[in-house]
Amino acid sequence: MGYYVSSKRMDQIINELKKEYKIYAPKRFKNRGWKPNTDLIRYDEINSVSEIIYDEKSDFSPKEVFYPISQTLLYFTEDNCKESSIDDSKNIILFARPCDINGIKRLDTIFLKNGNQEDNYYKRLRDKLKIFMLECREGFDNCFCVSMGSNQTDNYSAAVRFEQNGLLVEIKNNEFKKYFDGEISRNFTPEFVQSNQKKVNLPKIDSTDTLKKVYSLEFWKDFNDKCLSCGACNTVCMTCSCFDTRDIIYNETSLNGERRRVWSSCMLEDFTIMAGGHGVRNTAGERMRFKTLHKVYDYNFRFGGDEHMCVGCGRCVKRCPQEISFSDTISKLSEEVAKISSEKKASTEVTK
Ligand code: SF4
Ligand code: SF4
Incomplete structure (x- = not known):
């Protein structure tokens, strides 16, 4: 209609x-x-x-x-707790x-x-x-x-x-x-874009062995100097969902306050820091590796189907202060994965 x-x-x-x-x-x-x-x-x-x-x-x-960027989950006093409502x-x-x-x-x-x-x-x-x-x-x-x-x-x-x-x-x-x-x-049926100027090749990671090789690629190290770990790319992203929880005490002399959920970012230096100061992704390259694989491999691996987490909105490309193109990063990763696959194929043929 x-x-x-x-x-x-x-x-x-x-x-x-x-x-x-x-x-x-x-x-x-x-x-x-x-x-x-x-x-x-x-x-x-x-x-x-x-x-x-x-x-x-x-x-x-x-x-x-x-x-929301910041959302109150619950309110607390010294001996009580009340869930937030909307x-x-x-x-x-x-x-x-x-x-x-x-x-x-x-x-x-x-x-x-x-x-x-x-x-x-x-x-x-x-x-x-x-x-x-x-x-x-x-x-x-x-x-x-x-x-x-x-x-x-x-x-x-x-x-x-x-x-x-x-x-x-x-x-x-x-x-x-x-x-x-x-x-x-008026007859009206919406149309959809059928072609973009920017085209991206998706990586075909078909085994744990290939994934391990992807993990060790030198290519990730290029981001150590380029990426500022500012997290701006995550902030504008339609599908980034990571959050932190913060307890806010209303004033210094009371224990009354609220717990909030606030957006966080896997690209921030301290995102994986745990008690004792241990972090699992300590360089910008390691963080870029995590984000990229999460967007075009992990989500699909976990949930199946033919969807990836990234929907190609391109906002992160526009927002990056270092002009790091996420779309080019995906395509470059795909080239590296193709190389790994052809090297594996060649070595299998030699051992036959
Ligand atoms: S292009 Fe993908 S990763 Fe970048 S902001 Fe959009 S959904 Fe997120
Ligand atoms: S890729 Fe760009 S926007 Fe994202 S953390 Fe690095 S410098 Fe910031």
């Missing part, structure tokens, strides 16, 4: 929707970019369709809407691109299907989410969603295409039909 809705009329519909939903979309924050005189595009609540930045990629992913009055509409919608599926797997226990703090916000897909008719710089198979999705309640002075809207979830009843009917 499709409609044409003028921007003016869409603002009225947004006003109606806001009675029942909080609406989040990518918004422009003037002069807040990490480079001088640049803007920041990140997710925030909107009141008007004119606030939605649809023709640029957001710098931050939509995950901060339902997996504002339950409204559900959430999230405008998100196809790669990010696929990224939400990756986070669902990590938080809801990873062991016997669902993560309640994730679930209680995730359950509120209704997705309005922002159609991508062309990819942006650094996108490699097609290589990652995350350029398409049917996992949305509604889809929108921005046109001059209005929008085409497809409604899939009947919950939203009443808001668009009476609008101009």
Whole structure:
């Protein structure tokens, strides 16, 4: 079912929707970019369709809407503990691109299907989410969603295409039909990007023996000088899910406080530091090895299917202050893996 809705009329519909939903979309924050005189595009609540930045990629992913940067888990006093709650009055509409919608599926797997226990703090916000897909008719710089198979999705309640002075809207979830009843009917089925400028080859690691050789590659050492271990790549990533827990005491003389979950980053120097000061990944290269394999090998190895954790949004490539291209890192790893495989094949033939 499709409609044409003028921007003016869409603002009225947004006003109606806001009675029942909080609406989040990518918004422009003037002069807040990490480079001088640049803007920041990140997710925030909107009141008007004119606030939605649809023709640029957001710098931050939509995950901060339902997996907040800092989230209170529980409150404690000296002898008591109370679980936190969330504002339950409204559900959430999230405008998100196809790669990010696929990224939400990756986070669902990590938080809801990873062991016997669902993560309640994730679930209680995730359950509120209704997705309005922002159609991508062309990819942006650094996108490699097609290589990652995350350029398409049917996992949305509604889809929108921005046109001059209005929008085409497809409604899939009947919950939203009443808001668009009476609008101009128009055939509209969203399209998906079928090719990106950036293409990535995925590594084919087919045995533990190959994995061990990958682990010892010299190639990782190149990152020891290049990577600053700043963690910016993890922060903008749609699928990075690591967190730390912090106990915050309200003042020096009391034991009252709260426990928060805050985003963390596998690229930070102290991420693996344990009691006694022992760390398991002590160089930037070792951390890059962990991140890369996690994104294009470990997740798939653990959960099966044909999905990798990385959805090819390319945000980490744009954000890296050292211009380290994660897409090129994946392709370079694939070349190294191919070399390992052909050397193994050659040595097997010699011993026959
Ligand atoms: S690793 Fe980079 S390209 Fe892949 S999902 Fe994360 S930010 Fe996007
Ligand atoms: S790859 Fe780039 S963004 Fe990521 S930790 Fe290293 S320097 Fe920072």
